[in-house]
Amino acid sequence: MxxxxxxxxxxxxxxxxxxxxxxxxxxxxxxxxxxxxxxxxxxxxxxxxxxxxxxxxxxxxxxxxxxxxxxxxxxxxxxxxxxxxxxxxxxxxxxxxxxxxxxxxxxxxxxxxxxxxxxxxxxxxxxxxxxxxxxxxxxxxxxxxxxxxxxxxxxxxxxxxxxxxxxxxxxxxxxxxxxxxxxxxxxxxxxxxxxxxxxxxxxxxxxxxxxxxxxxxSFPLKMDLTNLHEDMARTFNADFWLDEANACIGCTGCTNVCPTCTCFNVVEENRDKDHGMRVRYWDSCQSDHFTRNAEFHNPRNALSRTRYRVYDKLKYIEERFGYKGCSGCGRCTDVCPTYISIIDIIHSIQKEAKENPEPPAIHQITAMRHEIFDREINVRNGLFTPDVATITKIELETPEIKRIYVKYDDPALHKNFKLNGQFFQITVFGEGEVPISIPFGPEESDEFDFCFKNVGTVSNILYNLKVGDKVGLRGPYGRPFPYEPLKGRNLVFIGSGVAMAPLRTILVQVVDNLQDFGKVVIMASALQYDKVIYKDELKLWSELEGVEVHYALKDPTDQVKAHQGYINDLLPDLDLDWSNTTALVCASPKRIKEVSKDLLALGIKPTDILTTLETHMRCGAGKCGHCKVGSHYMCVDGPVFTYEEMMALPPEY
Ligand SMILES: Cc1cc2nc3c(=O)[nH]c(=O)nc-3n(C[C@H](O)[C@H](O)[C@H](O)COP(=O)(O)OP(=O)(O)OC[C@H]3O[C@@H](n4cnc5c(N)ncnc54)[C@H](O)[C@@H]3O)c2cc1C
Ligand code: SF4
Ligand code: SF4
Ligand code: SF4
Ligand code: FES
Structure with a gap:
């Protein structure tokens, strides 16, 4: 000012x-x-x-x-x-x-x-x-x-x-x-x-x-908050959080009255099957659905939800934006029907940090702020309005995974396309929008293809669309896998089922330029062989010099040579100099951690494991708040992170 x-x-x-x-x-x-x-x-x-x-x-x-x-x-x-x-x-x-x-x-x-x-x-x-x-x-x-x-x-x-x-x-x-x-x-x-x-x-x-x-x-309430961030770093697992969580009924009153709460949800309002609007409305990290993923997996329970709001208001927002996330208006305390008070919580944090401090964990003490990936988002038609595209081809990859090919209705959008992101938001008009990874490389800019599984409301309807049907595209969004820094290194790609799709964007570039890389190992896992995607391409790639393709399946198959069990079992036998190897791992956070543990034991550095964190996303552009973990937006600062960066995030994903 x-x-x-x-x-x-x-x-x-x-x-x-x-x-x-x-x-x-x-x-x-x-x-x-x-x-x-x-x-x-x-x-x-x-x-x-x-x-x-x-x-x-x-x-x-x-x-x-x-x-x-x-x-x-x-x-x-x-x-x-x-x-x-x-x-x-x-x-x-x-x-x-x-x-x-x-x-x-x-x-x-x-x-x-x-x-x-x-x-x-x-x-x-x-x-x-x-x-x-x-x-x-x-x-x-x-x-x-x-x-x-x-x-x-x-x-x-x-x-x-x-x-x-x-x-x-x-x-x-x-x-x-x-x-x-x-x-x-x-x-x-x-x-x-x-x-x-x-x-x-x-x-x-x-x-x-x-x-x-x-x-x-004259203020009746005075608190010394000088060491609040440090105190919070030492009380992340304190017992009082459970008491607060038990009292919270998730009514979202506290976030609705907060001058610094910015989160929203998006829904469709349809006049009929041919006319509709997408609207957004205030949403809250205090509601159960906020972080829910497909098939009802939810990484946050009542305790982590209650704690998350307080950390966001008092710590994460300031770490991310340099502004206080709480202006001290006191409204959330006034409004809470179960008398949860941010003021009492601050007192509990300070008391607990003094009397019973936890040893600080990395994620709790690091005021970590990754460099925000420098890129432009196309807002020529408003940040949230998709461009119309037509489905040109559909292939069945597995019984529940389809690969659709789409072209923008405006050819200029293909002409000016720059592959500077990791995913698109795909709209099914009248039904909703889902984030889907980019599996294509920079050469494939005249037509895009996406691979997706039918798991819920929107993906089920997308699954049933026909050639000639229209979809909406917004993107590309997110920090992508890096390409140039991989040159000269051995590469191990590890993907399970549809999770091979986000890796393909790098894979297609690598197999076209094998002379620039060391050994390339592709490891595909699934319950059965018919659940593996890109089967034909995997076969072709396995025939290239310098490329190995391995399968790990739960059930046996006679269609390819496959290990029966987890991908992890195969890692020790790969003949690799692990100090010069980068692993690209795409799976659930739980599986990423399990595979990474074994990779680290083999001698790979945490900075040489690249992962993608696919949290619940609504906007893709750092605004709706659904994907936020600690002081980071997975859609903007990620979804690609090194394992080291991932482990520095609070366990809220
Ligand atoms: C960056 C990113 C890339 C992805 N890439 C792919 C891909 O290439 N192929 C693929 O099959 N799936 C991918 N997913 C997962 C896909 O977005 C979800 O399966 C999809 O959003 C489910 O929506 P739904 O309406 O069908 O299911 P519902 O369960 O009805 O979901 C309701 C809402 O919850 C949210 N949601 C549910 N599941 C997820 C999830 N797993 N991740 C994020 N938000 C979710 C969505 O906002 C969705 O609108 C990706 C997710 C992210 C975040
Ligand atoms: S006291 Fe802080 S957290 Fe509570 S409503 Fe006011 S600004 Fe928001
Ligand atoms: S995530 Fe932060 S800004 Fe969004 S509703 Fe929760 S406390 Fe408010
Ligand atoms: S106002 Fe109180 S009960 Fe309602 S969500 Fe917030 S903390 Fe929970
Ligand atoms: S998806 Fe909306 S903020 Fe990340």
Whole structure:
């Protein structure tokens, strides 16, 4: 924020200013009584000054509880999509916002607008003016001064008002703030360096600082959070988490009222079978489905869910973005029906860290932030709107795995295609969207093929589509397997069933350039041979000089020579210099760990095992929060990680 421009506004003129603004832009003011205070249009609702804070943060003005992403319509000519991210309410002035919420806006601006711009948020944010009114009194659960985000607004506002003696000191922090000043210029008296004495900028700012200190001193709740991150690193497994988890009923109230919670889910709203919309709505890591994978596998239980929210708010967000993830507004404590309090939890963390500290584990003490993979995401049609493509061919790889070939309806998209990601989001119109890995190499840019298993709602319907049917494509997303650093090394590819697909993108490049690599070993595993994908290619590759293909199956087969058992059993007999070998392992996290343990025992380095972590994903672009583990988004910072990086993540996947 730039150095603010200062003005004085007589207190008695405030309503005239609000009225003036309201002539051109609707002004929303605090209205209601007691704890039920909402921001409502001043034309219909009386303004109150008797409030500590708004019941809900202002984030809903920029990130609505439910909002449309795109619409699709099918007719004889195909499917048309229309990005709806710009179709929102007009300009609004939000008056009376407190510091904990302007801090929240500062954070959500960073979160939604940096890296990859969330087009929905951007179009709303652009039209919102924020006028902060600094607090003079704290509520029982306010702790912004302990977190360092209050008590007076420092970010996220256009104008900030501080009530001094009979007048407001008005600080204008942005061009929008200046626009508001100019709209009612006859009421705002500029304070400039030319003035001296009581009305000099220095004197007025000193008065404000004196008041800030007085208000901060009056806070009933004061906590020293200096060592909180270290304390949290030593209490990850503390017993009190189970007590908190047992009390939590997963109602998601705590995240709904939080000014810094940004997560959402996406669902389809269909008018009929040919017309529909994809919408997003607020979602919460406190609900059970948030991290659920196919076939009802869920890596988080009640304990890890409860703990995750607190770690995200107090640690992970700050590690990832440099912003406090909790602004200390106290709302989650106010709202919890079972009296779970983030304040009590902070006290428990501090007490436990002092009396009963755990030895710090790597994932708990490392403020690890992988370099964010530098790439562009195509947002020409809004971040969440897919491009239409047509299915051109379908092959049955196994009884439940199909390989579909697709072409964009707009050929220019193939022409300009750059393979700089690891997966696509594939839409089945009217049904939903699923992340599916890229199995093709950079040479195959005129037509894409994907291999997928029918495991649930969307994949089952995708499975039954026919040649000529339309799908939507968004991507490519995610950090891909590296190619260049593999040159000169032996390579071991380990994939089970459909998990061979993500490895194929590198495999096809390697087999075309075998002279650049040492020995190449491909290890395919499955329950039965008919569940192995790419059977024909595996046979062809096995005939190449320098390439070995091994199979590990549960059931015997006479179709290929196969080991009956796990892939791990075959590793010691591979004739490899393990110090110059990279292993690319694609499986469930549990299997990745089992295979990696054996690879490490053979002498491979943890940095030379590459894996992909396929957590639950909804958006693919670092926004919905579903894939987040610790301070990392699997869709943006991964899904490809080295084993060393994977083991440094908290065990939340
Ligand atoms: C980066 C990545 C790459 C993937 N590549 C492939 C691939 O190449 N081939 C393939 O067959 N499968 C792949 N998957 C898994 C595939 O996305 C899931 O099987 C699919 O999302 C299941 O959705 P559904 O609606 O059919 O099932 P449901 O069980 O009805 O799923 C409901 C929702 O849960 C989420 N979900 C469920 N399972 C998973 C999962 N395993 N991973 C992530 N989110 C999940 C999805 O958001 C889905 O919309 C990949 C997953 C990720 C994250
Ligand atoms: S975690 Fe709780 S106290 Fe912190 S900002 Fe969110 S709602 Fe407010
Ligand atoms: S993951 Fe973080 S931002 Fe998302 S709902 Fe949970 S606490 Fe809020
Ligand atoms: S408000 Fe309380 S009960 Fe509800 S999800 Fe949050 S912690 Fe659990
Ligand atoms: S943040 Fe949405 S999938 Fe990663």
């Amino acid at each position: 730039k150095t603010p421009l200062l003005y004085q506004l007589e207190k008695s003129k405030l309503d005239l200013v609000l009225g003036r603004w309201n002539q051109t832009i609707p002004v929303y003011v605090p209205s209601g009584k007691g704890k039920d205070i909402s921001l409502l249009p001043m034309v219909d609702f009386p303004r109150t000054e008797a409030y500590i804070n708004l019941t809900l943060p202002v984030k809903e003005m920029m990130f609505e509880q439910k909002e449309a992403l795109f619409r699709w319509d099918r007719d004889a000519g195909g499917v048309k999509v229309e990005n709806l991210s710009n179709q929102h309410a007009g300009e609004r002035i939000l008056y009376g916002v407190r510091a904990c919420d302007t801090y929240g806006v500062g954070y959500t601006d960073h979160f939604y607008l940096k890296e990859f711009e969330d087009t929905n948020y951007a179009s709303r944010r652009d039209k919102v003016f924020i006028v902060a009114v600094n607090c003079l009194k704290a509520g029982p659960h306010c702790f912004c001064t302990s977190v360092g985000t209050g008590v007076f607004s420092t970010t996220g506002h256009d104008l900030a008002l501080t009530e001094l003696e009979g007048f407001y000191l008005v600080e204008s922090a942005t061009a929008k703030g200046q626009q508001l000043i100019e709209a009612a210029a006859d009421f705002f008296v500029p304070v400039s360096d030319e003035f001296a004495g009581d009305v000099s900028p220095g004197t007025l700012l000193a008065m404000k600082e004196q008041l800030r200190q007085k208000v901060a001193d």
